[in-house]
Amino acid sequence: MGKADKYWHIQMYKPEGKGGIEIDSMKMLQEPNPVIGTGESDALDCFQFKDVENGTIVFVREGNKALALCEIIDEAFRSNELENKYYNTNYRHVKILAWAKDYKQPRPQLFSQGTFKSCKSSTEQYHYIDEWLKYIKIMENLKKYKTQVLSNKNLILSGAPGTGKSYLARLIAASIIGCDKDKLIGSKQFQFVQFHPSYDYTDFVEGLRPYQKEGSNDIGFKLEPGIFYSFCQDALEDKENNYVFVIDEINRGEISKIFGELFFSVEPSYRGPKGNVTTQFANLHKEENEFDKMTTDNKRKIKRKGNFFVPENVFIIATMNDIDRSVENLDFAFRRRFPTEYIKWDDTLDSILETLTISFKEEAKEALTRLNQAIAEEEELGEDYTIGGAYLLHLKDMGDANSSLEAFWNSYLGTIINEYLKGLLSQKDLKEKVTSLKNKFLEAKTDKQ
Incomplete structure (x- = not known):
């Protein structure tokens, strides 16, 4: 067994071989301490099963049906109790990494033959297992971020450009809402907005908007709710469901100007009526709204108009690029209300590559990995300037691996890195540094030993 023996497959449902008794091998995986097992023979499969190292990844199947992905966690052993139930002789305890019902079934042609066999890196079955493990990692990260949002109500995803923060925010939102990512658009439970320097309170909360008076050419102004105000109104009327508001590139906006008095209301401990604030245009509110109905001035025992609060079922996810100069100016009062999760370039790379339909994904991944390792070690750059996997999506419009990667560098990466280094080096040193990173x-991809 060598370096290529990274993944293995096992079939346990015929412990006596062809023509013998058949068992439900799923029950072995559902034991209080899950196990996999084989019969006893002089066959190589049996020897390898007992000899393979702890930590080995094993793909469990019954014929053409995938059951689970496991990790071996202890040495081979025998058990009369287990043998009486499952007829296998040798057993290994395993940790269940994932069930096939939560993933896609492979094509039947992917399956290798044998009871316990290594899945060589040249086989399709190897790549199926590899992709499944990447999916597991994606789901684990998604679960972590989802838990943070549900407990804190707010979360900022920060990191280098192209790390898929906006894409990740949508995945988290879909998970919290309980729908498919592709069904977010059009759902009243989801809203996406991108901040920019001219964005202000009237866009976000409420403000005066011009309108043409009926029957004349005169222009008047009337109070209109902003995008966040309207979103919170919908959430207030639908308390049983979760609502997710995503703010892209939050640091590009002037936060104090946009949120105004809402700093208080977005804080997790002040969600609901207890976090009520009076908006800047409260005196223009003529009719009582849902926020007013749930708010009382305890001192004067009267109802006021123009109240607002962020409902308990509203969750806010924001994204920002760490290398933007405006990050340093992000309001501290706001940042302390939003926990931040740093997204590294390789955290989302596999999920981004999942959406890319090119024949040279691995070559592109290896090229980006080499580049980012070099960038991280550069004194003038570092980890914050690494290149996110989202840039690789441009490769779908290019040719084969070699010509595409060079064209991709010339069209995108070279320009970005040149911009990063401009002003930090002399023209001669800049050219040499960019050429070194391009190389x-x-x-050339080296053969793995």
């Missing part, structure tokens, strides 16, 4: 990116 790293385009370096």
